[in-house]
Amino acid sequence: MIPYIGYGSTEWVRVLGRVLYLPRPDHGEAGPVSTETGMTPVVTQVSRVRGWRSFTSVHVPYHPVKVAIDGVAVTEVISDRGGVIDHVVPVKLTPGWHTISLQSGDAAHGLAQAPVYVVDPAARFGLLSDVDDTILNTALPKPMVAAWNSFVLDEHARTSTPGMPVLYDHLLAKHPGSPVIYLSTGAWNVAPALSRFLERNLYPMGSLLLTDWGPTTDRWFRSGKEHKLRELFRLAQEFPEVKWVLVGDDGQHDEDLYEQFAIAHPHNVAAVAIRQLSVGQAVLAGGRSKARLRHTSSGVPWVYGPDGATLRQELKALGLL
Numbered sequence: 001m002i003p004y005i006g007y008g009s010t011e012w013v014r015v016l017g018r019v020l021y022l023p024r025p026d027h028g029e030a031g032p033v034s035t036e037t038g039m040t041p042v043v044t045q046v047s048r049v050r051g052w053r054s055f056t057s058v059h060v061p062y063h064p065v066k067v068a069i070d071g072v073a074v075t076e077v078i079s080d081r082g083g084v085i086d087h088v089v090p091v092k093l094t095p096g097w098h099t100i101s102l103q104s105g106d107a108a109h110g111l112a113q114a115p116v117y118v119v120d121p122a123a124r125f126g127l128l129s130d131v132d133d134t135i136l137n138t139a140l141p142k143p144m145v146a147a148w149n150s151f152v153l154d155e156h157a158r159t160s161t162p163g164m165p166v167l168y169d170h171l172l173a174k175h176p177g178s179p180v181i182y183l184s185t186g187a188w189n190v191a192p193a194l195s196r197f198l199e200r201n202l203y204p205m206g207s208l209l210l211t212d213w214g215p216t217t218d219r220w221f222r223s224g225k226e227h228k229l230r231e232l233f234r235l236a237q238e239f240p241e242v243k244w245v246l247v248g249d250d251g252q253h254d255e256d257l258y259e260q261f262a263i264a265h266p267h268n269v270a271a272v273a274i275r276q277l278s279v280g281q282a283v284l285a286g287g288r289s290k291a292r293l294r295h296t297s298s299g300v301p302w303v304y305g306p307d308g309a310t311l312r313q314e315l316k317a318l319g320l321l
Contacts, residue, residue, distance in 0.1 A: 001103065001112035002017055002019075002020060002191075003100065003102050003113060003114030004016035005115055005205065005206065005207045006207060007116065007207045008088075008093070008119070009118065009119055010094065010121060011090065012088050012089060012091060013069065013088070013100065014086070014088050014089075015087045015100060016084075016085060017084075017085040017114070018059065018083050018188055018191075019079045019083045019085065020057045020058060021057075021059075060083045061079060061081045061083055062079060062081070063078065063083070064076050064077070065077050065079060067089055068103070069091055070093075070099055071099075074089055075089055082188075084188055094118065095123075097115050097117055098115070098116050098117075098118060099113055099116070100113065100115070101113050115205070117207065119177075123179065123241075124241055124243060125175035125243055125245075125270065126235075126239065126245070127180045127245050128183055128245070128246050129180075129183070129248075130182075130183060130249060130254055131183075131184035132184060134164075134247060134254070134275050135201075136158055136159075136160065136194075158197060160197075161307060161308060162308060162309070163309040163312065164203075165203050165308070167315075168180075168203060169202075171315070171321065174320070179239070179242070180205070182194070182198070182208045183228055185210075185227060185228065186211070188211070188212060191210055195208065225257060232261045233261070236261075236264075236268045243268060244268060245270050245272075245315070246269060246271075246272045247273045248274055248275070250304075251277050254274065255274060262300040263298045266299055266300055269300045272301070272302045273315060274302065275306065275307070276304055276305060276306045301318050
């Protein structure tokens with residue numbers, strides 16, 4: 001079991017994870033759960049997998065998984081055709097961080113834990129951030145560069161956008177208790193690497209919403225744009241009172257997607273912050289978005305800047321900081 005950070009309300013939680021085939025640890029012992037990472041040695045071993053190896057792991061489709069929250073058994077769910085667990089589980093919880101346990105098979109070998117954030121019903125502010133080219137510089141939209149970054153390059157070679165961790169820290173300090181969502185077109189295979197990147201660069205902990213890797217039942221390649229729009233509209237439905245600061249970049253599609261969402265749900269958007277790529281980054285990313293204009297149709301404020309410090313000043317002028 002590879003658990004991911006979930007989120008929810010006081011009435012339900014969204015359980016996220018993945019089931020993989022893995023060799024058991026030496027001597028057939030899984031060992032205790034780590035107090036630092038909350039993961040068994042098996043999960044810790046998988047989380048350290050780099051590059052192409054994360055894409056060659058064998059998933060377990062349609063496998064039953066037992067779910068417990070704060071040590072109390074809740075229900076049993078089934079992984080999908082890609083081994084992914086993505087289920088909404090009804091449960092009454094208090095706002096804040098809780099621990100979710102996912103068990104596949106016997107408890108000695110198939111138990112893993114992850115945090116889940118329960119949003120306070122009084123919360124009116126949230127932070128939603130794109131990952132690639134917004135906070136993490138990889139130029140993923142370019143197919144060959146994407147392959148190099150995903151399958152070959154060591155993750156420590158990926159750099160953080162200057163000032164973005166400080167910007168996010170200040171936003172959350174101004175609005176304590178706000179949910180944090182990282183929305184990416186990346187595959188679930190890279191979730192452990194992305195989690196390590198966020199922790200290493202002092203980004204606030206939040207849920208990663210990724211997509212499955214490989215073909216679907218009706219196409220060879222999954223649509224990242226559809227994935228992002230689907231998750232945006234889902235969050236608007238799940239948290240209708242929350243206004244989100246949407247952070248993205250001008251490399252490809254973020255401006256178009258955020259504009260569509262802002263027009264449909266202007267009451268759910270506090271502001272849109274777009275990180276402007278340098279000329280070299282834009283070339284690697286396949287060009288700039290053609291939606292570069294002053295967005296006024298939705299009434300939502302838009303700000304632009306090349307780094308977190310500039311965006312922070314722009315958002316401060318709007319009264320969000």
